[in-house]
Amino acid sequence: MIGGDLKVARRGLMFILSSPSGAGKTTLADRLLTKDGEMVLSVSVTTRPRRPGESHGKDYFFVTEEEFFRMRDNNEFMEWANVFGYYYGTPTSLVQDTLRQGKDVLFDIDWQGAQQLDEVAGEDVVKVFILPPSREELERRLRKRAQDPEDVVQKRMAKADAEMSHWAEYDYVIVNYDLIESEELLRSILFAERLKRRRQVGLAAIVKEMIGDD
Numbered sequence: 001m002i003g004g005d006l007k008v009a010r011r012g013l014m015f016i017l018s019s020p021s022g023a024g025k026t027t028l029a030d031r032l033l034t035k036d037g038e039m040v041l042s043v044s045v046t047t048r049p050r051r052p053g054e055s056h057g058k059d060y061f062f063v064t065e066e067e068f069f070r071m072r073d074n075n076e077f078m079e080w081a082n083v084f085g086y087y088y089g090t091p092t093s094l095v096q097d098t099l100r101q102g103k104d105v106l107f108d109i110d111w112q113g114a115q116q117l118d119e120v121a122g123e124d125v126v127k128v129f130i131l132p133p134s135r136e137e138l139e140r141r142l143r144k145r146a147q148d149p150e151d152v153v154q155k156r157m158a159k160a161d162a163e164m165s166h167w168a169e170y171d172y173v174i175v176n177y178d179l180i181e182s183e184e185l186l187r188s189i190l191f192a193e194r195l196k197r198r199r200q201v202g203l204a205a206i207v208k209e210m211i212g213d214d
């Protein structure tokens with residue numbers, strides 16, 4: 001696969017997707033992951049109730065507030081936040097294990113989480129903000145997903161402006177008009193970021209061997 005099968009040893013990166021709820025980041029994340037063997041999803045811990053079709057350990061680790069606070073107080077999260085009245089957190093262990101293997105970690109987290117990860121791991125972080133084509137389309141997508149009751153849809157729409165106001169804190173911004181086009185754009189960003197010289201940690205040895213010591 002172009003750009004996805006690098007031969008040079010490289011340092012894994014932390015690829016963060018944020019957006020207002022319903023803009024499409026989970027859908028795009030799924031599509032990226034199914035075609036990329038070098039990227040692993042960071043499965044978050046949450047206190048939100050499970051939606052139909054979601055499974056424990058794949059979409060989220062669903063826990064009680066008591067368990068969430070125990071993990072938080074035990075420093076098991078790389079970042080955590082309260083989003084729409086529920087707690088969400090990124091377990092540190094999977095992230096560190098994956099990066100150590102030279103693979104990338106994909107995060108589907110909000111702006112609060114993105115800011116926290118930037119603070120602790122700025123060099124490894126690449127942040128992409130996904131915008132919807134319009135407010136009307138955002139609401140349409142939230143309803144089309146048909147997984148949340150009306151009051152939840154309203155609550156998420158009410159918070160959309162607050163989330164979108166953080167767009168300028170991101171490295172890249174994609175307006176998600178068309179899924180296939182957005183997926184291609186995301187993949188282009190990923191491939192270019194993987195090729196950054198500082199991430200290709202095996203390059204120096206290869207070049208040294210080619211040009212010799214003199």
Ligand SMILES: Nc1ncnc2c1ncn2[C@@H]1O[C@H](COP(=O)(O)OP(=O)(O)OP(=O)(O)O)[C@@H](O)[C@H]1O
Binds near residue numbers: 020023142178182
């Ligand atoms: N470009 C697109 N065109 C049309 N529909 C889309 C597009 N992208 C995503 N969708 C649809 O919009 C709905 C919401 O997408 P998704 O669940 O991925 O949003 P999200 O940003 O992850 O939301 P949340 O933050 O709540 O998890 C889904 O039904 C998805 O299929």
Ligand SMILES: Nc1nc2c(ncn2[C@@H]2O[C@H](COP(=O)(O)O)[C@@H](O)[C@H]2O)c(=O)[nH]1
Binds near residue numbers: 018021044081089108
């Ligand atoms: N800061 C974090 N935000 C997270 C995390 N996991 C998910 N999220 C964000 O929460 C909202 C709602 O998600 P939903 O699955 O309930 O629709 C969305 O913006 C996610 O990106 C996390 O670990 N930390």
